[in-house]
Amino acid sequence: MKKYKVAIVGATGAVGNQMKEILQEHDFPIEKLYLFSSSRSAGKVLEFKEEQITVKELTPDSFEGIEIALFSAGSKTSKEYVPYAVNAGCVVIDNSSAFRMQSDVPLVVPEINPFDLKWHKGIIANPNCSTIQMVMVLKPLYDRAGIKRVVVSTYQSTSGTGWKAMIELREQCEAIMNKKEVNVQVYPYQIAFNVIPQIGAFLPNGYTEEELKMVNETRKILGDETIAVSATTVRVPVFISHCETVNVELKQKLTASQAKDILSSTIGVKVVDNPEDSIYPYPLMAKNKDEVYVGRIREDLSVPFGLDMWIVADNLRKGAALNAVQIAEKMIKLRLI
Amino acid sequence: MKKYKVAIVGATGAVGNQMKEILQEHDFPIEKLYLFSSSRSAGKVLEFKEEQITVKELTPDSFEGIEIALFSAGSKTSKEYVPYAVNAGCVVIDNSSAFRMQSDVPLVVPEINPFDLKWHKGIIANPNCSTIQMVMVLKPLYDRAGIKRVVVSTYQSTSGTGWKAMIELREQCEAIMNKKEVNVQVYPYQIAFNVIPQIGAFLPNGYTEEELKMVNETRKILGDETIAVSATTVRVPVFISHCETVNVELKQKLTASQAKDILSSTIGVKVVDNPEDSIYPYPLMAKNKDEVYVGRIREDLSVPFGLDMWIVADNLRKGAALNAVQIAEKMIKLRLI
Numbered sequence: 001m002k003k004y005k006v007a008i009v010g011a012t013g014a015v016g017n018q019m020k021e022i023l024q025e026h027d028f029p030i031e032k033l034y035l036f037s038s039s040r041s042a043g044k045v046l047e048f049k050e051e052q053i054t055v056k057e058l059t060p061d062s063f064e065g066i067e068i069a070l071f072s073a074g075s076k077t078s079k080e081y082v083p084y085a086v087n088a089g090c091v092v093i094d095n096s097s098a099f100r101m102q103s104d105v106p107l108v109v110p111e112i113n114p115f116d117l118k119w120h121k122g123i124i125a126n127p128n129c130s131t132i133q134m135v136m137v138l139k140p141l142y143d144r145a146g147i148k149r150v151v152v153s154t155y156q157s158t159s160g161t162g163w164k165a166m167i168e169l170r171e172q173c174e175a176i177m178n179k180k181e182v183n184v185q186v187y188p189y190q191i192a193f194n195v196i197p198q199i200g201a202f203l204p205n206g207y208t209e210e211e212l213k214m215v216n217e218t219r220k221i222l223g224d225e226t227i228a229v230s231a232t233t234v235r236v237p238v239f240i241s242h243c244e245t246v247n248v249e250l251k252q253k254l255t256a257s258q259a260k261d262i263l264s265s266t267i268g269v270k271v272v273d274n275p276e277d278s279i280y281p282y283p284l285m286a287k288n289k290d291e292v293y294v295g296r297i298r299e300d301l302s303v304p305f306g307l308d309m310w311i312v313a314d315n316l317r318k319g320a321a322l323n324a325v326q327i328a329e330k331m332i333k334l335r336l337i
Numbered sequence: 338m339k340k341y342k343v344a345i346v347g348a349t350g351a352v353g354n355q356m357k358e359i360l361q362e363h364d365f366p367i368e369k370l371y372l373f374s375s376s377r378s379a380g381k382v383l384e385f386k387e388e389q390i391t392v393k394e395l396t397p398d399s400f401e402g403i404e405i406a407l408f409s410a411g412s413k414t415s416k417e418y419v420p421y422a423v424n425a426g427c428v429v430i431d432n433s434s435a436f437r438m439q440s441d442v443p444l445v446v447p448e449i450n451p452f453d454l455k456w457h458k459g460i461i462a463n464p465n466c467s468t469i470q471m472v473m474v475l476k477p478l479y480d481r482a483g484i485k486r487v488v489v490s491t492y493q494s495t496s497g498t499g500w501k502a503m504i505e506l507r508e509q510c511e512a513i514m515n516k517k518e519v520n521v522q523v524y525p526y527q528i529a530f531n532v533i534p535q536i537g538a539f540l541p542n543g544y545t546e547e548e549l550k551m552v553n554e555t556r557k558i559l560g561d562e563t564i565a566v567s568a569t570t571v572r573v574p575v576f577i578s579h580c581e582t583v584n585v586e587l588k589q590k591l592t593a594s595q596a597k598d599i600l601s602s603t604i605g606v607k608v609v610d611n612p613e614d615s616i617y618p619y620p621l622m623a624k625n626k627d628e629v630y631v632g633r634i635r636e637d638l639s640v641p642f643g644l645d646m647w648i649v650a651d652n653l654r655k656g657a658a659l660n661a662v663q664i665a666e667k668m669i670k671l672r673l674i
Contacts, residue, residue: 149639153490153582155532155571169530173510188615193506195492195573195580195620197633197647202612206593206635206645215638228639232582232647234492236532236573243532245490245569256543275539278525283532296534298543301552302486302565308543310534310569 003031004337006328007066007090009081010073011035011055012044014162015095018321019070024049026325029332036062038073063088068337070324071095086122091337093124093324097209100125100217107220109323110330111268112139117331124327127221128213129319130154130233130242135221136292136318137311138248140266141259142222145305146251149228152214155236155243156199157283160315161186166239173237191237199233208233241283242315250305256298259307263294268318273297281312292318340368341674343665344403344427346418347410348372348392349381351499352432355658356407361386363662366669373399375410400425405674407661408432423459428674430461430661434546437462437554444557446660447667448605449476454668461664464558465550466656467491467570467579472558473629473655474648475585477603478596479559482642483588486565489551492573492580493536494620497652498523503576510574528574536570545570578620579652587642593634596644600631605655610634618649629655 006023010016016037023030033048035055042057056062058077063069063085071078071085072095079098086092099105106116107125109132117124127135134152141147158165165186172192175182182190189196200209214231236243254262264271270291272281281293292313300306313319331337343360347353353374360367370385372392379394393399395414400406400422408415408422408431415435422429436442443453444462446469454461464472471489478484495502502523509529512519519527526533537546544552551568573580591599601608607628609618618630629650637643650656668674 151488151584151639153569155492155573170514174514177507177511177514189619190621193575193620195575197580197582197617197619198612198615202615205638206612206633207638208612230584230637230639230643230645232490232584232633232645234580234582236492237575238530238532243534243571245534245571247488247567247569275535275543278535278539280534282526282534284527284530296543296569300567301542301544302488302567306567308567308569 001029003029004067005032005034005065006030007034007036007063007069009036009058009069009071009077011046012037012041013072014159015072015316015320018316019072019324020046020048022317022321022325026329028325028329034066060084063090066090068093068328070328072320082123091331092122093126093327095126095320095324097128097213099123100127101220107217108327109135109221110326111136113221113223114330114334117327117334117336120336126320126324126327127217128210129160129315130156130210130244131214131217131221132319132323133242133292133311133313134214134244134246135218136269137246137263137294137309138218139222140262141248141250141254144262145254147227147248148251149249150218151230151247153245154233155238156233157236157238157240157242157315158191159240160242169237169239187235191235193237196235197232199235238283240314240316241286241312242319243283244311246309246311247300248307248309249303250307253305254307256307259297268292269294271295280310283312286312286314288317289314290317290322338366340366341404342369342371342402343367344371344373344400344406346373346395346406346408346414348383349374349378350409351496351503352409352653352657355653356409356661357383357385359654359658359662363666365662365666371403397421400427403427405430405665407665409657419460428668429459430463430664432463432657432661434465434550436460437464438557444554445664446472446558447663448473450558450560451667451671454664454671454673457673463657463661463664464554465547466497466652467493467547467581468551468554468558469656469660470579470629470648470650471551471581471583472555473606474583474600474631474646475555476559477599478585478587478591481599482591484564484585485588486586487555488567488584490582491570493570494573494575494577494579494652495528496577497579506574506576524572528572530574533572534569536572575620577651577653578623578649579656580620581648583646583648584637585644585646586640587644590642591644593636593644596634605629606631608632617647620649623649623651625654626651627654627659
């Protein structure tokens with residue numbers, strides 16, 4: 001079996017670190033792994049399969065000879081460096097939002113639209129974390145009953161922002177426990193014991209970037225521009241895993257029991273739904289897990305073909321690093337790299 | 338001005354304590370204040386207007402001579418003791434869910450349906466905390482444009498459960514910070530750095546009691562059984578204040594700007610909505626405040642007459658104790674007591 005020269009760009013970040021972990025766990029066919037970061041983190045030594053790898057500073061020349069590059073260093077870095085990688089003949093799987101809505105860039109969740117990988121021109125975009133976990137559950141329902149409208153509210157963890165935010169949550173908690181002054185740096189307000197209804201910058205229509213990602217990416221992944229989505233994205237004082245309340249209005253009736261059956265046989269989705277025993281998903285349950293968890297599946301009393309659901313997933317894994325690695329694995333399987 | 342003999346039942350609880358505080362802040366016309374609790378807390382001495390009051394154990398005979406009783410000791414206590422209070426000639430304002438949906442019991446938010454106080458038969462029910470803050474914002478929009486459907490998701494603080502839950506959140510955080518074992522007693526799972534999608538017991542249709550309270554109480558308070566409501570209620574690791582994402586489908590168009598104007602002139606509601614400067618409400622902002630805060634008001638792109646909003650209020654104050662005291666004040670003003 002062919003082995004590949006693989007790079008992780010943003011290797012010292014929360015998602016980059018998970019990418020390295022998952023490549024190892026999955027025994028991805030690697031000939032050599034290259035780790036890149038900004039100059040600030042360059043020089044760090046990270047372990048991969050008992051090998052010590054020094055993180056190098058990302059430069060325009062970094063991609064020579066590399067076949068697959070997993071980018072997770074933010075939109076700005078992707079916009080600047082992905083073109084160099086593509087020019088060097090590298091296939092780029094980009095976790096940032098830089099190219100997601102470009103019409104010549106596939107936006108892929110391998111369980112949902114692997115066929116879109118075939119028309120890639122060097123870049124495959126990895127969707128937004130909140131979008132991935134939602135479409136994993138919506139897709140099988142869409143296939144059976146069609147979707148008219150989705151109203152989603154999120155409960156997103158600090159790891160979605162990165163290490164600094166996770167540390168800030170912890171330090172703020174410690175300060176409050178010890179009656180010391182609380183430092184606020186990463187978010188506009190204290191996140192410990194608080195909730196912040198802003199993820200990403202605000203747009204003129206009052207929605208945030210994150211909210212419109214959930215609208216636009218859902219349509220692109222499901223390949224249906226008619227799906228109406230209303231999203232409110234909110235940060236909660238949790239370290240890992242995002243939660244979502246999802247109210248979906250189908251085009252045809254599905255009972256809660258039918259929806260549970262459909263989702264129980266969906267690869268990558270785990271139904272955890274036995275409310276009478278308080279069995280439902282929550283962030284600590286989904287942490288470090290690959291599956292997207294869904295529970296509290298019930299028939300919405302407020303519209304004819306409505307369902308209410310509660311979706312939880314590890315935002316660093318299926319929401320980011322795992323999906324990116326799965327894209328690479330699927331491309332190998334489809335002989336696209 | 339007449340002064341009243343007033344009792345607080347559940348005086349040592351989180352809401353009972355706030356009732357006492359608000360009676361004092363508002364300089365409520367009190368001749369004598371009586372504090373009652375279960376036998377477990379009886380004997381405690383609490384301060385009211387520089388007077389030391391000993392908490393007494395609640396008995397069937399407790400209400401003799403008392404004119405107004407504020408109950409906040411849970412449904413079970415209300416079901417058992419409210420009839421004794423009513424028989425003793427007392428007007429009861431009950432914060433539990435025991436009588437809320439009884440057709441001969443008014444369910445009142447004084448800013449919204451004070452006229453319902455007139456037909457009371459001894460009991461006035463104080464609505465659920467999550468419902469109060471939502472209807473405070475919905476009512477003026479309903480009056481202008483009608484409401485077809487509401488989809489609400491909540492982010493509820495531990496104080497809604499009571500002191501024990503607030504202490505458990507704190508102790509779990511301390512245990513995690515100090516790498517000690519986490520004790521779980523109040524909630525089915527750890528609440529620190531976690532999110533729990535259950536408030537109240539589950540009903541056969543998969544909704545929780547709290548969720549159906551939001552459906553049924555909203556209709557009763559607004560006096561319109563045609564309003565469709567879908568609710569998901571969720572506990573978050575916050576001490577005080579509940580948040581809600583509210584997606585409302587109106588019967589007629591209101592622009593975001595019109596909605597802001599309407600809400601800005603609504604007594605008891607405070608619009609905090611300047612997203613470009615990250616100005617929006619959050620739990621720490623609303624804590625210890627009387628107003629219901631609303632922000633992130635925007636036109637929903639997914640239905641013709643939709644609005645999205647973010648509503649935050651101190652659940653112990655307007656969500657419970659303040660509303661109960663305001664009911665008593667309104668009854669005095671209307672010469673109903």
